[in-house]
Amino acid sequence: MRKAVNMATPTPITIPTEPIGSIPRPLDLIERVARGDSEDPDLAPLYEDAIRDTIERFEATGSPVVTDGEQRKYHNFATYCVHGLPNTAPDGFKIAFSDGHTRRMSRLTRGPFRYRRYADCYLDVALRYAHVPVKQAVISPSALSLMYPAERIPDYSREQFIDDLLSEHEIEIRRCLKKGAHKVQVDFTEGRLAVKIDPSGHLLNSFIDLNNLALSRFSPEERRRIGVHTCPGSDLDSTHSADVDYAELLPSLLELKAGNFYIALAGEQDRRHALTIIRKYLKPDQRVFVGVIAPIDPHIETPEEVRDRVVEASEYIPIEQLGTTDDCGFSPFSDDTSTSRDTAFAKIQARVLGTTLAGTLIGAHQ
Ligand SMILES: [Zn+2]
Numbered sequence: 201m202r203k204a205v206n207m208a209t210p211t212p213i214t215i216p217t218e219p220i221g222s223i224p225r226p227l228d229l230i231e232r233v234a235r236g237d238s239e240d241p242d243l244a245p246l247y248e249d250a251i252r253d254t255i256e257r258f259e260a261t262g263s264p265v266v267t268d269g270e271q272r273k274y275h276n277f278a279t280y281c282v283h284g285l286p287n288t289a290p291d292g293f294k295i296a297f298s299d300g301h302t303r304r305m306s307r308l309t310r311g312p313f314r315y316r317r318y319a320d321c322y323l324d325v326a327l328r329y330a331h332v333p334v335k336q337a338v339i340s341p342s343a344l345s346l347m348y349p350a351e352r353i354p355d356y357s358r359e360q361f362i363d364d365l366l367s368e369h370e371i372e373i374r375r376c377l378k379k380g381a382h383k384v385q386v387d388f389t390e391g392r393l394a395v396k397i398d399p400s401g402h403l404l405n406s407f408i409d410l411n412n413l414a415l416s417r418f419s420p421e422e423r424r425r426i427g428v429h430t431c432p433g434s435d436l437d438s439t440h441s442a443d444v445d446y447a448e449l450l451p452s453l454l455e456l457k458a459g460n461f462y463i464a465l466a467g468e469q470d471r472r473h474a475l476t477i478i479r480k481y482l483k484p485d486q487r488v489f490v491g492v493i494a495p496i497d498p499h500i501e502t503p504e505e506v507r508d509r510v511v512e513a514s515e516y517i518p519i520e521q522l523g524t525t526d527d528c529g530f531s532p533f534s535d536d537t538s539t540s541r542d543t544a545f546a547k548i549q550a551r552v553l554g555t556t557l558a559g560t561l562i563g564a565h566q
Contacts, residue, residue, distance in 0.1 A: 222269060447477055458486070495527055
C-alpha cells in the first residue's frame, strides 16, 4: 500500500557534482611561461584571460560548481604556496610516475616556514568572473611536510616546522571559507603514494594524524565545507600509485575529520571492490564524491556511461551521501598538455549530464 503511494510521484534527485580543480592552460600561456619568468608582470593579462575563459567554458558545461582551472598556481597543485620562497631549494622529495618520469618538490633550507601566498588569492579573481559557486583546492599539510629534510635543520626543529605548517594551512582554509568558497578541497594525492613508499602503513598513518590535527581546528559546521581528494596521481597520462590496493588506503582515509571525500574511481580496475570498502567505513556525516570521469583516459565518457557509474555507486552509498566528481584535475602540473582544454570540458559536460540522468533514474525508482 505504502509503496503504491510513493510511486505515484517520482521526483528526480539532485546529486551534487563538483570538479577537482585543474584545467589545461591555453597553449600560448604554457609556451610563454616556459620561455621566461612565470611572475613576469607582462604575463598578467594572459593569466587573466585564461581564468576568464576557463570559468566561461566551465559554466557553459552546466557545471553547478566551478574552479579557476588553477591557471595561475605556480606551477602545480602542491607547491603554489611556497613557490619563490628564498628559504627553499629545488632538490626536494621526488614523485616517481609509472611511465618513468618524476616531479620534484622543493626542500626547506631554514626556518621559519611561512607560505608565500594563500590560495584565496586565486579565489579573489575567480569570484569576479563566476556566476555560480566556486570551490578552491589547497595542498595538504602532509604533502608540504615532505619539504622538511631528513637530516633536520639546525635551530629549526621538525616540531617547530609542523606547528608553523599547521598554522599556515589553517589560515589558508579560513581565508577561503571566509571569502565564500563553496568547498575547500584538501589535495591528498600523497595518501595512496604513502602506501606505495611504505607498505607497512606507518607513513600513511602519520599523514592521517597530521591532517587530522589540522582538521580538528575546524568546527563540524566548517568541516561540512571541507573535503579531501585522493587519487593515484595524474600527470602526462600516467599515475604514481594506481597499483596500491584501495583496501590499504580507504579505511584510514575515511578516518579524516572532513565532511567530503573526492575519491578517484572511474579509472579503477575494480570499482565494486572500492565501493564495498567505502560502504563499510563511511560515517554518517561524510559525503563521498565518486570519480565518474577518468582524466588520463583519452576516451570522452558518454553521459550514459557516467549515469551507469553513478547508479552502480548508489548501490553501495546512501543517495543522500553521494556526489560525483572527476578522478583528478585535468592538468595538476601546469605544463601537462596530454589533455586538451576541449577534451577536459567535454568530459566535464558528460559528468554533469550523466549525473543528472542518474538522479532522474534513481528518483523514479524510489
Ligand atoms: Zn588528483
